[in-house]
Amino acid sequence: VSAVIDAWQAALAAEHAAVAGYDVLGPHLDPVQVGLARTDQQTHRDLRDATSTALTAAGQTPVPAEPSYPLPFAVTDTVTAERFALDLESACAAAWRYLIAVSPSTAGLPTAGLRGDAQSALTGSAVRAMRWRRLLDPARPTVAFPGL
């Protein structure tokens, strides 16, 4: 169970990072993409809150957001902002996929719905990642194994 809680907390940490990351990249985007980024960020905010609530209900103390997040590279223009958004979504997808890998099947799970929630979160990040990737590389917008 500890591995499940650790993976669940890691997924929450990834959602915290995504919420913070969209604040950084937003100002560098074109007006049309800003709308996309705002919607994405709100989705991560909602998921962060729902995950915190679920962890608390499971008797855990949800990990807080970090005071600051170091950037993986300088975000200075539209392309680097899009790449950063893709990074954030990929990190979230990986975290939720890992939670699925370490959780028991739905039949044996005490926390009902966790696997379904993790799948929804993985799928959501995969779709958002595809939309950012499509802007960066229209010829190859998808990956076969999101979160891997």
Place this chain on the structure above:
Amino acid sequence: MGAAIGALRPQRRAAVSPQAPVELREALAREESLIAGLDAALRGAPGEAASLRAARADHAAHAAALRSTVAAYPTPSGSDASPPPPVTVPSSARLRTAEIAAAHAAAAESGALSGAAAALLASISACEATHADLLA
């Protein structure tokens, strides 16, 4: 004694090992069916080739991963029949519906399993959702 040795080395005891979970075999058959549909669409509608080719490449990767996962189990006595190739060229809407259905099926199959197989099907489900979004 023999059972104890079998428990220690299940991979060498093909006679008592279960065959691949039905979820994995059904997922593989579905991937092959999706590939056949996309091949038919690519022959009939070259205008949308980029998205269709991307989706086909992903499904080929899914099928390869599922095939190697299934191959780790002993071969069942009765081999699964290959899906018949579609006779008509599927429309873009039909392909999208197939991707959505496949994403739902793979998510349900993932939920019934655990570990690497569950994560594989979860990823495949997420990928198929991206195809549906791309084809929208």
